Amino acid sequence: MVRCVKHKHSETMRGISRRSLLTGAASLVAAPALGAISRPTDVDVAIIGAGAAGIAAGRRLAAAGQRYVLIEASPRVGGRCYTDMTTFGVPYDRAARGIRGRETNPVAKLAAEAKLDIDPAPRGQRVRIGRRNAREGELEDFLAASVRANRAIGDAARSGRDIAAAQLLPRELADWRTSVEFLLGPYATSKDLTEVSAVDLARAADREPNGFCRQGYGALVAKLGSGLRTQLDNPVTRVEWAGRDGVALDTRQGRLAARAVIVTVSTGVLASDAIRFTPELPKRHSDAIARLKPGTYERIALELNGNPFGLSRDDLVFEKSDGPRTGALLANIGRTPLCTIDVGGAFGRDLAAQGEAAMIAYAADWLAGLYGGDIRKSVGRSHATRWSSDPLIRGGWSSASPGGAGSRAVLREALSARLWFAGEAAHDTAWGSVEGAWETGERAANEILRSFGVLRDEPAAKAKGAVKRSAPKRQEF
Ligand SMILES: Cc1cc2nc3c(=O)[nH]c(=O)nc-3n(C[C@H](O)[C@H](O)[C@H](O)COP(=O)(O)OP(=O)(O)OC[C@H]3O[C@@H](n4cnc5c(N)ncnc54)[C@H](O)[C@@H]3O)c2cc1C
Structure with a gap:
C-alpha cells in the first residue's frame, strides 16, 4: 500500500523541484606587502x-610553494564535513551531505582527482500530511505559500529593510505557515526566522543540492586535505597579531x-573566546x-531496515506541520537503510539539550506519526x-x-595585513555551505599571496585560483 502511494506521489512531485521549495528561495583590504621579517618565522602562513576553508587555503598555499601549516584542534580534518564509516558501516555524513551546484562547485569538481564519485540527487521533495502524501493541489498551495514568503522577504531586502524575516511573512500563508517557517528558517538557516536577517536570507545562493558524494562529502573533503602539512590535536589558544615580526600563535604543542x-x-x-586575540579584535570585527x-542544526540518523517507507534513494520529505516540532527526512541514503531526520532552530536546540536518547525517541515518534507505528519495528x-x-x-x-547583513564583509577585512578570517561565515551568498567555506579559504590565501608579492603581477580578480564572486542571487520561482 505504501508503495502504491509512493509511486503515485512521485509522479505528483515531478514538476516541483527542490529549488522550488528551498529558501535560497531562498574589503577586501588592499594589503601592503609585509616587508622584511626581522626574525625567522616557522612558516609563512599558519591556518587555524x-x-x-582551511584545506582550500592550504592547497592554494602549497600550490604557490609557500611554507604553511594547518593547525587543527581535533584528531581529524574536515570539521563540519565528516563522514562516519563506523556507526552504521556505510557512509554517514554527520553534517554536510548535499552538494550544491555540482557542475560549478569547486569541491565537487575535485572529486575525480580524489577518485570519488558524485551521484546526481533526485529532484523534488515529497510532503506528508499526516499519514498520506500531499495531493497535487496541496503541493501547489505549499509552493505558492513559499513563493509569497520569499517574495515578501526579497522585496523588503531590496528596499534595505534588514529586519527579522519573520516580520515579513504574509498573512495569506494560511495553514502552510509553519511549514514555510521551517523551510526558510531552521532548514535553510539553522535559526528561526525571528532571528534571521531578511537581507542575509534574500542574498543566499540557491541551496538546492543536486549531487551527493557516494563515499560521503566528508570523505571527499578529507581526501582533498590529505597530504597537506597538518598538526592534529593541536588547539590554538592565542593569536598575537600586531607584532612587528608577523604573528605568534600559542598552541597545545607550543x-x-x-x-x-x-x-x-x-x-x-570565535564568539566563545576559546582563542584569545592580542590585541583584542577591533569592535567592528567582534560585533560582526x-x-x-x-x-542549531542537528541530525538524527536511524537505520531502517527493509525500506518501510517505500521511498527511493535520497528521497527528501517534509511534512505539513502544525508547529515548530518538525524536521526533514532524507530516506535510503545512497541506497542504504540509513535515514536521517534533521531538526534545527529553537526546537532543535531544546531537543538536543535533552540528549541523544530524547532526540532518537523524537525521530521515531515523528516518523510513526507520518508513516504508522510499525516503523518502529x-x-x-x-x-x-x-x-x-x-x-x-x-x-x-x-x-x-x-x-547584521553587512557583517560578512566586515569579517573578511584583513587586519594589519597579517590576520585573515575565512570559513563559511565569510561568504556573502554561499554561507552555510562547503563550497562557500572552500571559496573563502582560497580567497584569503590569494590575498595573502598578493600581500607577499607572489601574485603581484596578476590583477586581483584574475589571479590564478582567485575566487569568482557570485553576484548576490535571489531565487525566483
Ligand atoms: C548538520 C549540518 C548539515 C549541513 N549540511 C550541509 C550540506 O548538506 N551541504 C553543504 O554544503 N553544507 C552543509 N552544512 C554546512 C557545512 O558543513 C559548513 O558550512 C562547512 O563545512 C564549514 O566549513 P568551515 O571550514 O568554514 O568550518 P569548519 O568545518 O567548522 O572548520 C573549522 C575547523 O576549526 C577547528 N577548530 C576549532 N577550534 C579550533 C582551535 N582553537 N584551534 C584549531 N582548530 C580549531 C575545528 O575542529 C574545525 O575542524 C551543514 C552543516 C551542519 C552542521
Whole structure:
C-alpha cells in the first residue's frame, strides 16, 4: 500500500523541484606587502582549522610553494564535513551531505582527482500530511505559500529593510505557515526566522543540492586535505597579531611564528573566546562575529531496515506541520537503510539539550506519526549529532541576525595585513555551505599571496585560483 502511494506521489512531485521549495528561495583590504621579517618565522602562513576553508587555503598555499601549516584542534580534518564509516558501516555524513551546484562547485569538481564519485540527487521533495502524501493541489498551495514568503522577504531586502524575516511573512500563508517557517528558517538557516536577517536570507545562493558524494562529502573533503602539512590535536589558544615580526600563535604543542594567519574556526568558536586575540579584535570585527553566530542544526540518523517507507534513494520529505516540532527526512541514503531526520532552530536546540536518547525517541515518534507505528519495528542502529555542544564547532552554520547583513564583509577585512578570517561565515551568498567555506579559504590565501608579492603581477580578480564572486542571487520561482 505504501508503495502504491509512493509511486503515485512521485509522479505528483515531478514538476516541483527542490529549488522550488528551498529558501535560497531562498574589503577586501588592499594589503601592503609585509616587508622584511626581522626574525625567522616557522612558516609563512599558519591556518587555524582544517575544515573545508582551511584545506582550500592550504592547497592554494602549497600550490604557490609557500611554507604553511594547518593547525587543527581535533584528531581529524574536515570539521563540519565528516563522514562516519563506523556507526552504521556505510557512509554517514554527520553534517554536510548535499552538494550544491555540482557542475560549478569547486569541491565537487575535485572529486575525480580524489577518485570519488558524485551521484546526481533526485529532484523534488515529497510532503506528508499526516499519514498520506500531499495531493497535487496541496503541493501547489505549499509552493505558492513559499513563493509569497520569499517574495515578501526579497522585496523588503531590496528596499534595505534588514529586519527579522519573520516580520515579513504574509498573512495569506494560511495553514502552510509553519511549514514555510521551517523551510526558510531552521532548514535553510539553522535559526528561526525571528532571528534571521531578511537581507542575509534574500542574498543566499540557491541551496538546492543536486549531487551527493557516494563515499560521503566528508570523505571527499578529507581526501582533498590529505597530504597537506597538518598538526592534529593541536588547539590554538592565542593569536598575537600586531607584532612587528608577523604573528605568534600559542598552541597545545607550543609557540609558532608566522608571517600571516588565516583563522577558519566557526563564528560560534570565535564568539566563545576559546582563542584569545592580542590585541583584542577591533569592535567592528567582534560585533560582526556576534551577529553571525550559528544557529542549531542537528541530525538524527536511524537505520531502517527493509525500506518501510517505500521511498527511493535520497528521497527528501517534509511534512505539513502544525508547529515548530518538525524536521526533514532524507530516506535510503545512497541506497542504504540509513535515514536521517534533521531538526534545527529553537526546537532543535531544546531537543538536543535533552540528549541523544530524547532526540532518537523524537525521530521515531515523528516518523510513526507520518508513516504508522510499525516503523518502529524497522529501527536498527541509531545516532544523533550534537554539533551545538561540540566546543570546536558550537552550532549549525552562521546566519546573520536582523540588522547584521553587512557583517560578512566586515569579517573578511584583513587586519594589519597579517590576520585573515575565512570559513563559511565569510561568504556573502554561499554561507552555510562547503563550497562557500572552500571559496573563502582560497580567497584569503590569494590575498595573502598578493600581500607577499607572489601574485603581484596578476590583477586581483584574475589571479590564478582567485575566487569568482557570485553576484548576490535571489531565487525566483
Ligand atoms: C548538520 C549540518 C548539515 C549541513 N549540511 C550541509 C550540506 O548538506 N551541504 C553543504 O554544503 N553544507 C552543509 N552544512 C554546512 C557545512 O558543513 C559548513 O558550512 C562547512 O563545512 C564549514 O566549513 P568551515 O571550514 O568554514 O568550518 P569548519 O568545518 O567548522 O572548520 C573549522 C575547523 O576549526 C577547528 N577548530 C576549532 N577550534 C579550533 C582551535 N582553537 N584551534 C584549531 N582548530 C580549531 C575545528 O575542529 C574545525 O575542524 C551543514 C552543516 C551542519 C552542521
